[in-house]
Amino acid sequence: MLGACIMERPLIAVLNGPNLNMLGLRQPEVYGHATLDDVEQVCVQAAERLDVAIDFRQTNGEGELVSWIQECRGRARGIIINPAAYSHTSVALLDALLAVDLPVIEVHISNIHRREAFRHHSYVSRAAIGVICGLGVRGYALALQAMTDMILDEDDQ
Ligand code: DQA
Numbered sequence: 001m002l003g004a005c006i007m008e009r010p011l012i013a014v015l016n017g018p019n020l021n022m023l024g025l026r027q028p029e030v031y032g033h034a035t036l037d038d039v040e041q042v043c044v045q046a047a048e049r050l051d052v053a054i055d056f057r058q059t060n061g062e063g064e065l066v067s068w069i070q071e072c073r074g075r076a077r078g079i080i081i082n083p084a085a086y087s088h089t090s091v092a093l094l095d096a097l098l099a100v101d102l103p104v105i106e107v108h109i110s111n112i113h114r115r116e117a118f119r120h121h122s123y124v125s126r127a128a129i130g131v132i133c134g135l136g137v138r139g140y141a142l143a144l145q146a147m148t149d150m151i152l153d154e155d156d157q
Contacts, residue, residue: 017084097127108133
């Protein structure tokens with residue numbers, strides 16, 4: 001319609017790494033009882049409230065995560081990623097996130113700094129504007145709030 005201004009909602013990718021499909025069953029004393037479907041619902045509800053679109057995905061494959069990150073270039077406005085165990089091992093994920101040139105927020109359900117020493121270092125954090133860990137699945141909603149604020153700030157400039 002002439003004169004109408006249809007604003008597309010900004011797209012935020014929410015990417016999840018290995019074993020997060022096992023949430024709910026996996027070490028509930030560490031990760032709680034929420035399933036990955038529950039995490040997606042948390043994100044969908046936050047996205048509706050914030051008026052953004054999300055692309056929520058999980059894979060067990062490192063290469064697939066790298067490809068999904070690459071696909072975000074020119075398509076998404078930001079990436080929220082729980083790289084799970086690949087946080088602690090993957091230079092390939094770090095390189096992909098640096099190459100894509102988008103704001104990144106890293107999320108962990110558990111507080112990785114209260115856990116085994118090998119979880120204290122994350123390669124991905126070098127590419128992240130911020131890291132949220134230890135706040136359970138609500139960390140995803142907080143990350144979506146922060147990412148939306150940053151996108152709005154950028155659009156205001
Ligand atoms: C995790 C923490 C990682 O150390 C672990 O390998 C995971 C999940 C978290 O969300 O707390 O798989 O990323």
